[in-house]
Amino acid sequence: MYLSDQFTNKHFLITGASSGIGQQTAWDLGNTGAWLTLLGRDLGKLEETKKQIGTTNPLHVISGELQDPNFLDELTSSIEPIDGLVLSAGIIDYTPAKMINSQKIRKIFEINFDANVLLIQALxxxxxxxxxxxxxxxxxxxxKLGVAGTGLYAASKAAITAYAKVLATELSGKKIRVNIIHPGIVKTNLIDDQGIVDQENMKKIELSYPLGFGSTGDVSNQILYLLSDLSTWVTGSEFIIDGGHTITR
Ligand SMILES: NC(=O)c1ccc[n+]([C@@H]2O[C@H](COP(=O)([O-])OP(=O)(O)OC[C@H]3O[C@@H](n4cnc5c(N)ncnc54)[C@H](OP(=O)(O)O)[C@@H]3O)[C@@H](O)[C@H]2O)c1
Structure with a gap:
């Protein structure tokens, strides 16, 4: 069984497909002959992503804010049934404990947790x-770590991880599998746009990655494996992909 043969004519929904890990997954899956629905906020970037996929299969793009209930309703009503879902849309936040307020908590949980839970519920x-x-x-x-300033981001990701494991049990009767990937630092807009960590510090942080920072392809490879029939006995599992960073801490 080969990975590249796995996806022909199967339909996948990818959130966060306009950038970074989601975009890479769209390219890698699309080029295997899959049928894709690509979701993000920026329509122009979604169209760009679509252009770079060489397939004759349908590729739909849909732009909107995942936390908008009307958008979610429209998306989940119009979409054709899916064989797989990749939840890559997300935002990051660096706020030390004494600077946190309820708006900041709401904002990050709304996207990294609520939107994912409500999308799955509606589907x-x-x-x-x-x-x-x-x-x-x-x-x-x-x-899994305790990096200063990442409290809200870390908590939102811990929440969606805990939720995903319960979901894996609830959906096992239908043989629907749910798995979780924990990437370490991959240079994408998520990291670059923050501008909080300067180049000098980034170099220092990279030294704590035995294999260096990752690429979007490193994560996408694992996503494709988990979407494929090569992993039919894998559910409720967590995969750390971080070039060895956590083993050095
Ligand atoms: N990069 C890393 O080092 C790293 C490490 C660990 C985990 N992760 C996680 O991996 C996932 C992908 O991150 P990335 O690095 O690929 O980030 P990215 O390049 O910034 O991409 C984030 C994607 O999420 C979409 N998005 C954000 N908010 C949205 C909203 N409210 N509604 C709909 N779409 C929304 C963005 O859409 P637009 O582009 O259209 O705005 C974009 O497509 C995230 O969940 C992130 O937390 C990343």
Whole structure:
């Protein structure tokens, strides 16, 4: 059984497909002949992502804010049933404990937790997740570490991780699998746009990664494995992909 043969004519929904890990997954899956629905906020970036996929299969792009209930309703009503779901949309936050306020808590949980839970709820209710499908949640090693300033981000990722494990049990009767990936640092807009960690410090942090920082492809490879039939006995599992960073801490 080869990974590249796995996805022909299967339909996958990828959130966060306009950038970083989600975009890479869209390219890698799309180029295997899968049928994709790509979701993000920026329509222009989604169209760009789509352009770089060489397939004759349908590729739909849909832009909106995942935390908007009307958008969620429209998406989950119109989408064709899916064989797999990749939850890559997410935001980051660096706020030390004494600077946290309720708006900051709401903002990060709304996207990293609530939106994912409500998306899955609506897809299930509308019978849009096929039996035997695979759901991949992109969490973070931050949820396992104690890096100063990452409290809200880490907590939102720990929450979605805990939720995903319960979901794996609830959906096992339909052979729907749910797995969690915890990437370490991968240079994407998520990291670059923050501008909080300067180049000098980034170099120091990279030294704590025995294999250096990762690429989006490193994470996408694991996502494709978990979406494929090569992992049909894998559910409720957590995968740390961080070039060895956590073993050095
Ligand atoms: N990069 C890392 O080092 C790293 C490490 C661990 C975990 N992760 C996790 O991996 C996932 C992907 O991160 P990334 O590095 O690929 O980030 P990225 O390049 O910033 O991409 C984030 C994606 O999420 C979408 N998005 C954000 N808020 C949204 C909203 N409210 N509604 C709909 N879409 C929304 C963005 O859409 P637009 O581009 O259209 O705005 C974009 O497509 C995230 O969950 C992140 O927490 C990343």
């Amino acid at each position: 299930l209710k509308k019978k849009k997740i096929k039996d035997g499908a695979s759901i991949v949640v992109i969490s973070s090693i931050s949820s």
